[in-house]
Each structure stands twice: as C-alpha cells, then as structure tokens.
Amino acid sequence: MREFAYGSAESVEQAVAMLDGDPDAMFLGGGTNLVDLMRLGVATPGRLVDISRLPATVEQNEDGALRIGAAVRNSDLAADPRVRRGYPVLSEALLAGASGQLRNLATSGGNLLQRTRCLYFQDVTKPCNKREPGSGCPAREGLHRDLAVLGHSEACIATHPSDMAVALTALDAHVVVTGPAGPGRIPMDEFHRLPGDDPTRDTVLRHGDLITAIELPAPSELSRNSGYRKARDRASFAFAIGSVATAITVVDGTVTDVRVVLGAVAHKPWRARVAEQAIIGGPASAHAFEAALDLELSAAQPFPDNAFKVPLVRNLAVGQLCRLAGVEMSVGSVGAGTDGAGR
Amino acid sequence: MAAGRSQAYVRGVTPTHSPATAADPGRSPTAPSGASSDTSGRSDAATAAVTRSAYRLRINGTEHELDLDNRASLLDVLRDRLDLTGSKKGCDHGQCGACTVLLDGRRANSCLVLAVAAQGREITTVEGLAGADGELHPVQQAFLDHDAYQCGYCTPGQICSAVAVLDEVANGWPSAVTRDPDAVELDRAEVRERMAGNICRCGAYANIVPAVLEAQRLTAGAAGGDGAVTR
The missing domain is CATH 1.10.150.120 ([2Fe-2S]-binding domain)
Structure with a gap:
C-alpha cells in the first residue's frame, strides 16, 4: 500500500477545501471498499480526507421529503422506521447487501461510490480499461459470468455492485453534491454513467465533488408499495448476480404507475423505461409484465457465460411486480418460484 | 519488525512480536515521530507529506497512545502493537468476519478500519467482553x-x-x-x-x-x- 497523509474533516466546507487542488487526495467514508482497494493496489491515494464524522442524520422536511446525510451508515438507514414504512425497497435493498459488520461501517455516500467487483479491475496484474485506460478488457473473452448484459461498451463490461443504488433509482432519488464547481443536485438515474469509451469514470462527479446527502421525494402510494429482490450465489452476504427494484400502483386492475430498475446487469442501475412505458396504463397481469420485460430485454447483449442473467432478471421483475400488484403469476411462467432469489 | 527501526512506539505497552504488515512498511517514516494527524488542509508540494499520525485509541476501557504509519489497520494495531491477539486475521478483505470487533458497541470488520480513523471510538475486542471478575459474557x-x-x-x-x-x-x-x-x-x-x-x-x-x-x-x-x- 502506498503511504498516505490523513486528515479528518469537521465540516463539509473543510472537506472540500482539503481535497481541492490535490489530485492525489480522496475522501474516506466507511472505508469498506476504499481501504480494500488500497490494499490491493487498485486505489493509490496520497492523502485521505476522513469525512465519516460529518453530520449523519436522516431528516424529514415539512413536505415529507427525506434527506439522508451522506455519512449515515447503511445499517441505520435500513432500520429507520421512516425508510422501512415509506420506502420499503430501500430498506430491503440495504439489508440484502453485505454483512451486519459492513453495513455498520458503510456510508450512504460511499455506497454510491463503490467500485465494480469485476475480477480484472481488482487485480493489478491484469489489464483493465477502467483501471488503466487503453490496457484492454480481458473480461470479454475471460471471466464475465457476473458482468454486464446491458449498456456495456467495447472498453468495459463491468457492473455496478450496489444494491442501494438500484432502490434509489426506483425511488426517483437525487444525489446532493458540493465541490469546487459549487453545489449540485443530480437525479439518481443520471448519477452513474454507462462506460462508453471512458470507463474510468463510474459517475458524473468530478474530482473534489463531495456527496452531502441523498434526497427522496415524500413517501407516496408508489414508494410504499415497493420492494427489492436479489439473486446471488449463496443465501446471504454475496453480491447480486441479478436484482430488481420495483414499485407499482394499480387502480381497478389498471397500472397507474410503475418503476422497474434492474441491478447487476449494467455499469449503472438499469432503469427499465421501455418496460415501464409498456406497463403503465395496461392491465396488471403476469402476461403484461412478461411482455414488457421481454421488450426491455430485447436490447440485452449477453456474453457466452452470462446469458442466464436475461431470463433471471426478467423473472425476478415479473415475480416481484405480480407480488406487489397482488396478481397471480401465470401458469407455467418461469417467473413462478424458480428465480432462485431465495425469499 | 527489525529492532531499532523507529516504526512505532506505544507508551505503557511493550511492543511485542511485529511481523511485516501494512503497519510496518519497512521504510523510514517520512515525518518526525510525534507528528499529529494532519488537519491543515491540502499538502504543500514542496513538503513531504506526513504519512504517520500520533493519536489515542480507547480499547476495552484503556487508552493507548500510538504513533503509527497511517496505513496501519485497526486489526494490525490490535494484534501486532497491543498484543490483543484475540481478533484474528482471516481474509483481510472484510469477507470472513474473523476480525470482528465492536466500535461504539457496533460490530465492524477491524481489517477494513484504519486505526487512525478509529480515534474517539470505544473499541471492544473479545478480550474485553468478560466481566472484571472474569465472568464470561x-x-x-x-x-x-x-x-x-x-x-x-x-x-x-x-x-x-x-x-x-x-x-x-x-x-x-x-x-x-x-x-x-x-x-x-x-x-x-x-x-x-x-x-x-x-x-x-x-x-x-x-x-x-x-x-x-x-x-x-x-x-x-x-x-x-x-x-x-x-x-
């Protein structure tokens, strides 16, 4: 591990000032990903600015909107009664991620900024365009079983590992940032990037930008009728091989609003807008959900060893939408109980 | 750690075995011993960055004064500097839980916590669970x-x-x-x-x-x- 200087910030302003003009410096939150990447030699900061002691509160505004401080720990957020009741998809996604120990350390802001768990990215002896631009992507021909099936590029087929980010995308959250260029408020769906020809950048943030909060709109019928489902290789404490955050409202058998966001299939949480448009205004039925997901996933470009993800996330989404809409899964649907999500 | 190398000192505690770890980089420190943690803002390119810090950790009710390379994990400090070897190093990546300790009463992987970032926390290891009379938790x-x-x-x-x-x-x-x-x-x-x-x-x-x-x-x-x- 490279030697580094350490300082602890006591205010947002101080934190931003400590990083400004020092391209070698990084913010340190809970450290669950950054410290590991430093140990692996993937991250090599010359200075760490510890922001884990900045205010960590969850506050509800007068209009009901929830403002989650960036330093709020994942465990606190998952247990918050306002989150559990108003936005169950967020609580479920948080509890589906990592372990009790890691959730106690991990911060809300840091969760969004964690890096891909692509094996090549984490191994400095291997080429990786995300880590070392222009060095190549061995995953295309190599181990890509856990990697992207949507929105990937010639340069990078990594997936974003966060469960929380998938839920936040379904909740129309905003990421509140400040930095050398001043404050900003970024819609969750625009916060993470597709890799394109610059996979080094996971998000739209620039060096020195600091996430200060995550904002959720006031709880609604839609957000309260939401949920998260995750498929993984063991029953607990593993990254998703496919996941889905959904929310739906149904009036007299007709879908009035819906969110479908797929996780572990792309470089960012995949808002399935094509499927959403196909579902809204139509009947709440398994067949309608299946057709909508098939339409969305017709854009998928899987690799030889991860083609299974396409039916996996389809079935997760259909099963979850049926459950939330209170409708029967269709007879013979592969979505019925065979999605491996274990819940 | 080779004897005589000024890697660290721990007042009130005799440093014991110290195999090469992240806390023991095998290089001379780039700053004088006793430097405090840097809160002064960004580094001056003309000055070597201070890559070690003097700080206190409160572990099982006892304060320990440390002056260590910033790379030291809490786990390495517990085991290699303070002889609290109950906490174990399994994977060193937060995946196995053998290093679990309590920070302010909450469980955490001590391998992923930088010791310098654990200042001000009440740290409890397995050695601190039993009662003062030796009664087991x-x-x-x-x-x-x-x-x-x-x-x-x-x-x-x-x-x-x-x-x-x-x-x-x-x-x-x-x-x-x-x-x-x-x-x-x-x-x-x-x-x-x-x-x-x-x-x-x-x-x-x-x-x-x-x-x-x-x-x-x-x-x-x-x-x-x-x-x-x-x-």
Whole structure:
C-alpha cells in the first residue's frame, strides 16, 4: 500500500477545501471498499480526507421529503422506521447487501461510490480499461459470468455492485453534491454513467465533488408499495448476480404507475423505461409484465457465460411486480418460484 | 519488525512480536515521530507529506497512545502493537468476519478500519467482553456450553458479532429475513442471516446457531439493549 497523509474533516466546507487542488487526495467514508482497494493496489491515494464524522442524520422536511446525510451508515438507514414504512425497497435493498459488520461501517455516500467487483479491475496484474485506460478488457473473452448484459461498451463490461443504488433509482432519488464547481443536485438515474469509451469514470462527479446527502421525494402510494429482490450465489452476504427494484400502483386492475430498475446487469442501475412505458396504463397481469420485460430485454447483449442473467432478471421483475400488484403469476411462467432469489 | 527501526512506539505497552504488515512498511517514516494527524488542509508540494499520525485509541476501557504509519489497520494495531491477539486475521478483505470487533458497541470488520480513523471510538475486542471478575459474557458461555467451534480461529469474531446481534435485535433492527419489521424476533433463520458475515471453515454453524439463541435467552432479562446500536 502506498503511504498516505490523513486528515479528518469537521465540516463539509473543510472537506472540500482539503481535497481541492490535490489530485492525489480522496475522501474516506466507511472505508469498506476504499481501504480494500488500497490494499490491493487498485486505489493509490496520497492523502485521505476522513469525512465519516460529518453530520449523519436522516431528516424529514415539512413536505415529507427525506434527506439522508451522506455519512449515515447503511445499517441505520435500513432500520429507520421512516425508510422501512415509506420506502420499503430501500430498506430491503440495504439489508440484502453485505454483512451486519459492513453495513455498520458503510456510508450512504460511499455506497454510491463503490467500485465494480469485476475480477480484472481488482487485480493489478491484469489489464483493465477502467483501471488503466487503453490496457484492454480481458473480461470479454475471460471471466464475465457476473458482468454486464446491458449498456456495456467495447472498453468495459463491468457492473455496478450496489444494491442501494438500484432502490434509489426506483425511488426517483437525487444525489446532493458540493465541490469546487459549487453545489449540485443530480437525479439518481443520471448519477452513474454507462462506460462508453471512458470507463474510468463510474459517475458524473468530478474530482473534489463531495456527496452531502441523498434526497427522496415524500413517501407516496408508489414508494410504499415497493420492494427489492436479489439473486446471488449463496443465501446471504454475496453480491447480486441479478436484482430488481420495483414499485407499482394499480387502480381497478389498471397500472397507474410503475418503476422497474434492474441491478447487476449494467455499469449503472438499469432503469427499465421501455418496460415501464409498456406497463403503465395496461392491465396488471403476469402476461403484461412478461411482455414488457421481454421488450426491455430485447436490447440485452449477453456474453457466452452470462446469458442466464436475461431470463433471471426478467423473472425476478415479473415475480416481484405480480407480488406487489397482488396478481397471480401465470401458469407455467418461469417467473413462478424458480428465480432462485431465495425469499 | 527489525529492532531499532523507529516504526512505532506505544507508551505503557511493550511492543511485542511485529511481523511485516501494512503497519510496518519497512521504510523510514517520512515525518518526525510525534507528528499529529494532519488537519491543515491540502499538502504543500514542496513538503513531504506526513504519512504517520500520533493519536489515542480507547480499547476495552484503556487508552493507548500510538504513533503509527497511517496505513496501519485497526486489526494490525490490535494484534501486532497491543498484543490483543484475540481478533484474528482471516481474509483481510472484510469477507470472513474473523476480525470482528465492536466500535461504539457496533460490530465492524477491524481489517477494513484504519486505526487512525478509529480515534474517539470505544473499541471492544473479545478480550474485553468478560466481566472484571472474569465472568464470561453470556455469549462466550453459550459458545462453550454448545461446543460452537472446532478449530476456534473464527470464534472471537463470531462471539463479537453475536454480542452485537443480540443488541441489534433488542433494538428492533430488522434483517433481510424479518417478516414483520415491527416485531423482530430471533429464530434460527434470523441467526443464520444476521451471522452471515462470519465464516466458519470448520462448519461449526450447527452449534453456533443454538449458541446464539441460547445467549439471547440468557440475556433476555436485559432485553431492550444498552442503546449502543441506536447511537
């Protein structure tokens, strides 16, 4: 591990000032990903600015909107009664991620900024365009079983590992940032990037930008009728091989609003807008959900060893939408109980 | 660590064995001993960055003064500087839980915590769980009574984790398998899910689960928790 200087910030302003003009410096939150990447030699900061002691509160505004401080720990957020009741998809996604120990350390802001768990990215002896631009992507021909099936590029087929980010995308959250260029408020769906020809950048943030909060709109019928489902290789404490955050409202058998966001299939949480448009205004039925997901996933470009993800996330989404809409899964649907999500 | 190399000193504690670790970079420090942690803002390119810090850690109720390379993990400091070798290094990546300690009463992987970032926290290791009179913590006693280990390497982490689990349940924290978040009850499925961050390569889970349930029964009188997890 490279030697580094350490300082602890006591205010947002101080934190931003400590990083400004020092391209070698990084913010340190809970450290669950950054410290590991430093140990692996993937991250090599010359200075760490510890922001884990900045205010960590969850506050509800007068209009009901929830403002989650960036330093709020994942465990606190998952247990918050306002989150559990108003936005169950967020609580479920948080509890589906990592372990009790890691959730106690991990911060809300840091969760969004964690890096891909692509094996090549984490191994400095291997080429990786995300880590070392222009060095190549061995995953295309190599181990890509856990990697992207949507929105990937010639340069990078990594997936974003966060469960929380998938839920936040379904909740129309905003990421509140400040930095050398001043404050900003970024819609969750625009916060993470597709890799394109610059996979080094996971998000739209620039060096020195600091996430200060995550904002959720006031709880609604839609957000309260939401949920998260995750498929993984063991029953607990593993990254998703496919996941889905959904929310739906149904009036007299007709879908009035819906969110479908797929996780572990792309470089960012995949808002399935094509499927959403196909579902809204139509009947709440398994067949309608299946057709909508098939339409969305017709854009998928899987690799030889991860083609299974396409039916996996389809079935997760259909099963979850049926459950939330209170409708029967269709007879013979592969979505019925065979999605491996274990819940 | 080679004798005489000015890597670290620990007042009041005799440094013991110190194999090469992240805390022991094998290079001369780039700043004079005793430098405090840097809160001055960005580095001056003309000045060598201060890459070590002097600070205090409060562990099992005792204050320790340290002056260490910033790369030292809390786990390495516990084991290699303070001779608190109960916490174990399994994977060093936060994946096995053998290094689990309590920070302000909440369980955490000490391998992923930089020691310098643990200042001001109340750190409890497995060595600090028993009472002053030597009476074992109910979780420790339950692990003994249920033979909840084989080789024992993961056991300190399992025990620290279980202590926190009981507190989390008492404070109403749901888990991924909780059916009614407003009525959190510990059962086999809950123990298995909540203890998922602690891997036992011997596969002693069959006895660990009953031990944790037994420990909860032993501590039921104190239900409500000590409030640690709600801080």
